Amino acid sequence: MTLRQPKYLTLAIRFAALGIFLLVWDLAVRLGWIDPLFLATPLDTLEHLVPVAEHAAPDLAITVTTFLSAFAAGVIVALAIGFAIGISHYSRRMLLPLLALGVTIPKVTLLPLFILWFGIAQTPVIVFGALSGFFPMVINVMTAGGEVKPNQVLLAKAMGFGPLQIFRKVTLPAMLPVLVSGLFYACNASMMGVFIVELALARHGLGAVVHDLAVTFQTADMYAAVLLTASITAAVNMALWYAARYFGRWRY
Amino acid sequence: MHKLSPTLARLLLVLVLLVLWEIFTRFSSVSAILIAPPSAILWQMAQILVRASNVPDFYANAWLTIVEILIAYAVTAAIGVLAGIAVASSKVIGDAFEPILLVLYAVPKIILYPVIVLMIGTGPATKIVFGVFVGIFVIIFNTAAGLRQIEPNYLRLAHSLGYGGAKIFFKVQLPAAAQTVLAGLRLGFGYTIIGVLTGELLLVNAGLGYLIDWASVNYYTAQLYALIVITLAIGVVANYVVGRIERHWVRG
Numbered sequence: 085m086t087l088r089q090p091k092y093l094t095l096a097i098r099f100a101a102l103g104i105f106l107l108v109w110d111l112a113v114r115l116g117w118i119d120p121l122f123l124a125t126p127l128d129t130l131e132h133l134v135p136v137a138e139h140a141a142p143d144l145a146i147t148v149t150t151f152l153s154a155f156a157a158g159v160i161v162a163l164a165i166g167f168a169i170g171i172s173h174y175s176r177r178m179l180l181p182l183l184a185l186g187v188t189i190p191k192v193t194l195l196p197l198f199i200l201w202f203g204i205a206q207t208p209v210i211v212f213g214a215l216s217g218f219f220p221m222v223i224n225v226m227t228a229g230g231e232v233k234p235n236q237v238l239l240a241k242a243m244g245f246g247p248l249q250i251f252r253k254v255t256l257p258a259m260l261p262v263l264v265s266g267l268f269y270a271c272n273a274s275m276m277g278v279f280i281v282e283l284a285l286a287r288h289g290l291g292a293v294v295h296d297l298a299v300t301f302q303t304a305d306m307y308a309a310v311l312l313t314a315s316i317t318a319a320v321n322m323a324l325w326y327a328a329r330y331f332g333r334w335r336y
Numbered sequence: 337m338h339k340l341s342p343t344l345a346r347l348l349l350v351l352v353l354l355v356l357w358e359i360f361t362r363f364s365s366v367s368a369i370l371i372a373p374p375s376a377i378l379w380q381m382a383q384i385l386v387r388a389s390n391v392p393d394f395y396a397n398a399w400l401t402i403v404e405i406l407i408a409y410a411v412t413a414a415i416g417v418l419a420g421i422a423v424a425s426s427k428v429i430g431d432a433f434e435p436i437l438l439v440l441y442a443v444p445k446i447i448l449y450p451v452i453v454l455m456i457g458t459g460p461a462t463k464i465v466f467g468v469f470v471g472i473f474v475i476i477f478n479t480a481a482g483l484r485q486i487e488p489n490y491l492r493l494a495h496s497l498g499y500g501g502a503k504i505f506f507k508v509q510l511p512a513a514a515q516t517v518l519a520g521l522r523l524g525f526g527y528t529i530i531g532v533l534t535g536e537l538l539l540v541n542a543g544l545g546y547l548i549d550w551a552s553v554n555y556y557t558a559q560l561y562a563l564i565v566i567t568l569a570i571g572v573v574a575n576y577v578v579g580r581i582e583r584h585w586v587r588g
Contacts, residue, residue, distance in 0.1 A: 094431040094432045097428065097432035098432040098433065098435070101432070101433065102436070118455065123454070174339070178342040178349070182349075185572065187526075188526045188575050189568050189572060190529055190530045190567070190568065190571050192530065192533055193544075193548060194564060196537075196548055197561075199552070200370055200552070200557075201370060272442070272444055275444040276444040276445070280446050280537075284537070295450065298454055303454070310448070314447050317444055321444075322442050
């Protein structure tokens, strides 16, 4: 086997790039480009990963529960409202611009209001996480309705399909790719929402752990906690990303 | 029955909601600290804009936020498009780096925020860098996708007409990819604003984020709402302008 085959070349380039990144990171600390107070070496970070994971386990559980409540609430409300609005062409044209505005406006500016209304316990975290996930999801739910082609439904009817069969064979496959990619965007946004509030004010949860480790300059622990959080969130989001592609594969 | 145009209906809906909000705040027993009536918010906004309010240095702080957004977006757009071109330039490079970019994209960027603060400090640079992180990925992906979806026959034709590499790039590839690239640049702009404002709201030491925090901790509720509306309006207007520019270019 030579390195000329693109597949090996691809892997070689990828791992070389990652290697260079780790090397520069390591040298930046060892050669004193960046104060070790602010940056821990990759090896230090890795060594602290397990202790931090054990230490942060209760907070991880809190964050997971909070996130799941927020995500579920945002998605369920988005499904209900999205389908209700999506039924009529008129209401879709009337409300879609308002809901699209909800995605693009920087909702983070509302954070002080959420604290004012909901205090500083878990409630603002859940509400803000739910709101962050709601808007991208509701847009996708409304788009998903438009993916169902009336002609296909008509054809299925003509072929003698019952309502349940039409739903399973025509409606659902048409909507699923858009709905699942909506879940991907909603999940990412909801995680972002939960972490913003946790970083800003929470006393529990992974965001609070990272915040405390940062302000007390337990640098290696903080990088380990960030790495841990990033790995978990990346794994969840990647799974949703591939799920969206899986459900959309019939199109190609 | 003559139907209202959806746009008019939408405006009416917003107006009705504002009136209900006004009535609710005037006649309910909810504390005036929690919620301000729209009329008071509007009045306060006018006062802030003519410097008649007690909000300290409004224009200096607003200007700082706008400059941060503009710098962040300039960096995001430049690096994002260049990286997208690099990813699309060769299959090997694309295959090597795309999984890395996808994983980075799947991580909610807010997790990296404490790392950026630790490395760069609490000045405007932190907000700019964070804005770049939040906004850049959609630009990279859209640029790469736009360049890849070009009809191969166009390139063959350009080759047979004797065009050189640079001429093909600027005369064929870039115009053909423009629509997708511009869509990415528009989305990236919205994300960059969200990133910068997230930094403002978490750091609260300068800019509109500082003013919002100032109003919040002093319980100046009308000022708080007014400042939030102004900040959101800046975001909405900026997104609208970029959207118009995009449509203009795509058509032209």
